[in-house]
Amino acid sequence: MSKVSSLLEIFGLVKVSPGGSKQNRKSPHNRVVRGSFSSVVSHMSNSTSLICKCRYVAATISLTAVLAFLISPTMASAQTGSSGNSDAGKDKTTPSGPILRDGWGTPVTNALKPGEKPGPAPRHDISGTWEPARGPGDGIQAFGPRDMPSDGKPGHEPPFTAFGLETYRAHKPLEGEERVLESLSNDPRNICDPMGFPRADFYQFRHTQIMQDEHKVAVLYEFEKRWRVIWIDGRELPKDIPEPRYYGYSVGKWADDNTLVVNTIGIEGESKMWLDEAGRPVSDGVHVEERFHRVDRNNMELTVTIDDPKMYTKPWVAMNKFPMRLETPDYDVVEMMCIPSEEEQYYKDYGDPASGVDSKQRK
Amino acid sequence: MKAKFLVIFALAGSLVASIPLLAHHGNAAFDVGKRVTVKGTVTEWVWANPHCWLKFDAKDDKGNVAHWVAETNNAPDMIERGWSKNTFKPGDEVTVTVEPVKSGNPVGRVVGVVLANGQALGMSYLEKK
Numbered sequence: 100m101s102k103v104s105s106l107l108e109i110f111g112l113v114k115v116s117p118g119g120s121k122q123n124r125k126s127p128h129n130r131v132v133r134g135s136f137s138s139v140v141s142h143m144s145n146s147t148s149l150i151c152k153c154r155y156v157a158a159t160i161s162l163t164a165v166l167a168f169l170i171s172p173t174m175a176s177a178q179t180g181s182s183g184n185s186d187a188g189k190d191k192t193t194p195s196g197p198i199l200r201d202g203w204g205t206p207v208t209n210a211l212k213p214g215e216k217p218g219p220a221p222r223h224d225i226s227g228t229w230e231p232a233r234g235p236g237d238g239i240q241a242f243g244p245r246d247m248p249s250d251g252k253p254g255h256e257p258p259f260t261a262f263g264l265e266t267y268r269a270h271k272p273l274e275g276e277e278r279v280l281e282s283l284s285n286d287p288r289n290i291c292d293p294m295g296f297p298r299a300d301f302y303q304f305r306h307t308q309i310m311q312d313e314h315k316v317a318v319l320y321e322f323e324k325r326w327r328v329i330w331i332d333g334r335e336l337p338k339d340i341p342e343p344r345y346y347g348y349s350v351g352k353w354a355d356d357n358t359l360v361v362n363t364i365g366i367e368g369e370s371k372m373w374l375d376e377a378g379r380p381v382s383d384g385v386h387v388e389e390r391f392h393r394v395d396r397n398n399m400e401l402t403v404t405i406d407d408p409k410m411y412t413k414p415w416v417a418m419n420k421f422p423m424r425l426e427t428p429d430y431d432v433v434e435m436m437c438i439p440s441e442e443e444q445y446y447k448d449y450g451d452p453a454s455g456v457d458s459k460q461r462k
Numbered sequence: 463m464k465a466k467f468l469v470i471f472a473l474a475g476s477l478v479a480s481i482p483l484l485a486h487h488g489n490a491a492f493d494v495g496k497r498v499t500v501k502g503t504v505t506e507w508v509w510a511n512p513h514c515w516l517k518f519d520a521k522d523d524k525g526n527v528a529h530w531v532a533e534t535n536n537a538p539d540m541i542e543r544g545w546s547k548n549t550f551k552p553g554d555e556v557t558v559t560v561e562p563v564k565s566g567n568p569v570g571r572v573v574g575v576v577l578a579n580g581q582a583l584g585m586s587y588l589e590k591k
Contacts, residue, residue, distance in 0.1 A: 197544025199588035209590050234587055235542055273490075280490050305538065321538070433538045441510040448508070449515050449531050453491045455565030 202433035210397055210425045217397035220357045225316065225391050228308045228430050229399060232422035238304035241274045241376050244403070244417035245301075249275030249377035257379060263410035266369055266380035275377025280454040282446055286373065291437035294373075295345035295366060296327060297387045300403055301375045301417060306432045316351060316359070321435050329361050340365040343383055345372065354390070361389040374405070375417075382409035397425045491563045497573060499559045500530060507550035514540055516572065518556060528568040532560045535585070542587050554578065 199207045211217060231238035242248035247255055259267060271285045272278055288294055294302060303322035310317045316329040327346040336350050347366040351359045366372065368383025385407035392400045401421045406414040451457060502520035515533040522528070534540055537547075550556065555578040560570030575583045 197588060199542060199544070199590055207590050235539065236587070278490050433541055435536065435538045436511060438511050442512060444508070445510065445512060445515070448517070449513075449533050449569065452531065452567040453533075453563045453565065453569045455491075455563070455567065 201431045203431035205429070205431065207430065208427055210427050217395040220393040220395050222356045223353050223359075224311070225359055225393055225399060226309050226311045227428070228306060228426040228432065229423040230306050230426055231304065232398065232424040235305055237421075240301050240304060243275055243301065243375040243377040243379060245421055246419045247415065247417050249277070249375075249379070251276050257405070257415050258412040260408070260410055260412055263380055263407075266410065267378060270373060270378030270380065272373075272376060272378030275375075277378055280456070281450040282454040282456050286376075286378070287371065288373075288437070289442065291323075291439045291442060292371065293325065293345045294323065295371075296347050296349075296363060297381070297385075297403060297405070297417070298373060298375060299325060299327070299346070300389070300401070303435070304421075305435070306426065306430070307423070308432060316361075319432075321432050323437050324434065329359075331359070336362060336364055343367045347387075357393040359391045361391065363387045363389070369410075374410075380410045381405075382407050384409045392420075399423045399425075491565070492571065493562050493564045496562055497559055498562050498570065499557060500528075501555070501557045502530060504550045504552055504554040504556055505529070506552060507547075509537055509547040512536055514545075516550060516556075516558065516575075518558065520568075530558070530560075530568040530570075532558055532570050532572045534572045543583075543585060544588050545583060549583065 201207050237245070240248070242250050247257055249255065257263075267277070270277070271283060273281065273284045273286060273289075288302075299320050299322070305321040307321065308319040310319070311331070314330065314332045316331055317326055318329065319326045325346070327349060329349040329351040331351045331353075334350055337348055340348065343365055345367050347363045349361055349363040351361040354360045364386050366381070366383060366385060368385070369380050370383075372381055373379065374381035385405065388404045388406070390400075390402040392402070394400060399422075401418055401423060402416065403418040403421075404414055404416050405411065500518075500520045502518035504516065504518045506517040508515050508517070513533045513536055515531055518530050518532070519527050520530055534545070535543075540546075557576040559573040559575070561573055562568075562570040572585070574585065577583070
């Protein structure tokens with residue numbers, strides 16, 4: 100049984116979050132779910148009830164796990180030339196499992212106690228440390244914005260202008276429909292150039308610390324440890340942009356007690372930035388609207404709309420009510436940096452051999 | 463008999479295909495769905511960006527040593543999966559299952575690792591207490 104347990108754990112099949120199946124069935128990517136078990140469920144026929152599916156899948160998993168593990172030494176031997184069976188798993192003493200810790204090393208707890216209901220949202224206040232409510236994978240958005248992923252499905256292609264399409268074609272992304280080999284990408288992120296805004300919302304959108312006073316809201320992104328300021332002191336967006344910025348110029352106004360509408364212009368644009376991980380373009384003429392709607396004390400939804408006439412024929416919604424939940428006030432966010440020297444080492448050790456190229460061929 | 467094994471492989475494939483993938487790059491370099499299990503000795507565990515990667519040596523029957531490089535996700539992601547900078551040290555015996563690259567080099571991305579003491583490290587996120 101320990102062998103089977105090990106196998107299931109390796110393959111990510113034993114850590115199933117309660118209710119995960121229902122949530123995960125809504126997710127377009129297997130990559131972004133917490134439990135792989137539910138992904139298997141999502142692939143099942145819709146003609147039977149979920150309970151029946153679970154039973155069927157559980158039986159399938161059990162059978163397959165046993166059979167696969169029994170034959171695994173043969174597979175390993177065939178593929179590696181190794182002659183012996185693995186002795187891993189012989190030790191029956193399983194150490195206690197790891198627990199989730201924050202950047203400070205403190206065990207992470209839910210902001211709500213078991214059975215506790217969220218209180219009402221405070222008025223004109225979106226401060227706190229927020230995380231994607233469906234788990235960290237939901238904010239990665241490797242295929243592009245959550246509600247417009249580059250996955251070839253109908254309705255998921257933004258309405259490119261001719262120039263937008265031309266710019267898109269010049270990009271060599273690592274993800275999405277136009278993806279290329281590891282070392283052949285020209286994504287400015289590969290050399291740790293700043294992603295800027297709005298890509299900060301669309302890629303590695305993880306723990307996000309929001310701090311505010313009566314004048315401004317500061318958004319602190321986990322990825323790259325970048326931050327931006329949204330002015331809420333009543334000022335208007337600048338008529339003439341002093342100089343373009345990676346994170347643009349943002350002003351926010353309260354649409355109601357619990358919804359902050361943020362408008363941003365004045366970004367660097369196409370010469371230095373991409374819109375998303377899939378290589379969609381963004382221009383210096385883009386106008387981005389974000390709606391931070393605090394549903395209650397512990398939950399917030401973010402909707403982001405792109406209006407970029409240079410690149411897209413009409414505005415489109417990139418993230419629609421993206422759910423975020425509040426962490427405990429003492430949650431310490433880990434460092435997630437882009438470090439040029441580590442990137443270089445990564446490509447040397449891994450990216451180039453993975454791509455079958457040498458460093459001279461690298462883009 | 464052959465048909466039975468085909469069924470087994472198809473079922474195993476349906477399981478492993480649901481493993482969370484990496485975010486830094488796509489599938490272009492990988493032999494998607496293929497799995498290779500290798501037993502070896504850790505030479506280096508690089509806790510770095512954009513992804514962490516494990517270097518280990520594996521010998522075949524003839525004594526030839528393959529220098530494997532297998533990547534995981536980024537450090538914050540691995541922390542949320544219960545891994546750490548101290549998960550491996552040089553000399554550790556490990557059994558690593560990877561999705562290999564198409565190029566034929568001993569390179570792949572980690573699906574799971576079993577340590578010498580039998581502890582299995584997977585790629586699923588941990589839950590809060």
